[in-house]
Amino acid sequence: MSPRLARTGWSLLAWSLILLVAGPLLWMVATSLKSEDEVFSLEPTLLPVEPTLEHYAVLLTETAFPAYFANSVVIATATTTVVVVLAVLGAFSLARFRYRGREAIASAVLLCYMLPSVVLIIPLYLLMVRLGLANTIASLVIAYTSFALPYALWLLRTFMAAVPVEIEQAALIDGASRMGAFFDVLLPQVLPGIISTALFTFILAWNEFLFALVLVNADDVRPLTTGVMTMLVSGFNIEWSLLMAASVMMSVPLIIILAFLQGHLVRGFGAGAVKG
């Protein structure tokens, strides 16, 4: 095979993969812009013939969508903040302090991450009821934190363990406190890890459905995932165009955040300044 043919082959493969991934997304956007009639037209159209924003207008003005959206923002932001703060401090401890049972704790953390979250539904539900937290935003924040924290701890511990201890020791000698060395020297080194962790947690909390369904059964605290479903999907009818418009708007925050942080994720992985 000539190199040129090979290149064409690879390009074709890459584009078909992209199409496979992006296809449904494009379909979603297209459908959200079609009128109700066009969606159910017997001759399906790929692109909307007469694009309309009416579904977006309806969602934003006539439904509880904005309230659900606000709930999701609060839940995802709170979860991300709690997870990042706890994981950074916990990982620092697991990576840098010597104490009995440190390795056991680290393994337990990994084990927690491997546990299927479904088995936690009933215990967590009962726990929330006992704590009087059923039907609160806090219950979801706690539940999501319990899934995301083990992974976040593990990831950040790996990042921190890869940073040579000596640069923190240098900072100690140069007059920094233990925490000063942590903030001045270690934290900037693991920033890509922190951003990955935050991203992972935010997406998890934003997209989670099952626990939101079980733990929250009140309209004023429902997040987008369950909110949109209860609002637009009933036994008799699915409001496809509204659903698609809602889905597009649900994806927007994630797209913005990803676009914003992508650069940070790649940057900072540069070579260290410590000789081997």
Next chain:
Amino acid sequence: MAGIELRALHKRFGTTDVVRGIDLTVPSGAFLTLLGPSGCGKSTLLRMLAGLEAPSAGQILFDGSVVNDIPPGRRDIAMVFQSYALYPHMTVAQNIAYPLRKRGVPRGERDAAVARAAEVLQLTALLDRRPRELSGGQQQRVALGRALVREPRIFLLDEPLSNLDATLRSHMRRELVALHRRIGRTMVYVTHDQLEAMTMSTHVAVIDGGRLQQFGTPAEVYRRPANRMVASFIGTPGMAFADGMVATGRLLLAGRPLALIGAPDGPVTVGIRAEDVEIADTGVAACVTDMEAVGHETLLTLSGEFGTVTARAPADCRLAPGATVHWQVRPAQLHLFNPETGDRRNAALSPITSSNETTAP
């Protein structure tokens, strides 16, 4: 300024003893070099002085008070790490300024100090770079800059010149010595390069296998090595050793008398430095087995019945490998060691002259 005292200092990692009981005292303002082969425990010892490793046993005293439990930040020390340990996300200027920033030195003063240090270390053009944009030698100079920007009680330097080229290294050696003379602070300098130890220090501690082999001035360590390890480690080319024998007041090598000796009979190891070997018309016959031109002189490897010794010859030496020569050594310049323990043996040595012996070597 602080004197340093180590009392039975011991460090073990798991089941490995890395530092095995070191006792040492240096006065305030000393330039102490810890000299020894790679892996002998020099860095570990230095890290204990810095407070980064806790001693397994023993005490460290600065100016007469025990500092074992004082954390690194309060020992008033500056350190150059063997690995440099630069802050990767900071520029060269920020790296050098960091110790001052942490001690609340005002901005203007800080900048001036950084500029001064950069000048001495030839880093002025690199101040805005980050460590990963520097060569190994440049990184090492930044590490030095970060230590030299302050005037702590004690400087701890772990092979700070190892990655510099020859010119820069000798320049930095002079700079460090000048700095030491100017500010008179105690310096502890780790190296495996005996030339650095010889040229810079006021005190040398030779370490091997975690034990102090000898402690003294560079001249003492060179002239009277306490044991075979020290003797072979110090001086280039290395000291040559031969198995000798003391019998009836004579030191014999390969059965031939070499000198008169005031020592009891028995086996002895004889050490001979290259600069003490003289090529002569008479003496021990040997064959030139190797020649190494090192610029200003030529090193000859001579093999004969006394074993192999190294001799120095002028750069324009016309000998060729395979040639036969004779060499002599003055008895007073021989070093004697116990063949079993390797410890130095002191004995009066004198030449065998025609008045007391008919067959001088």
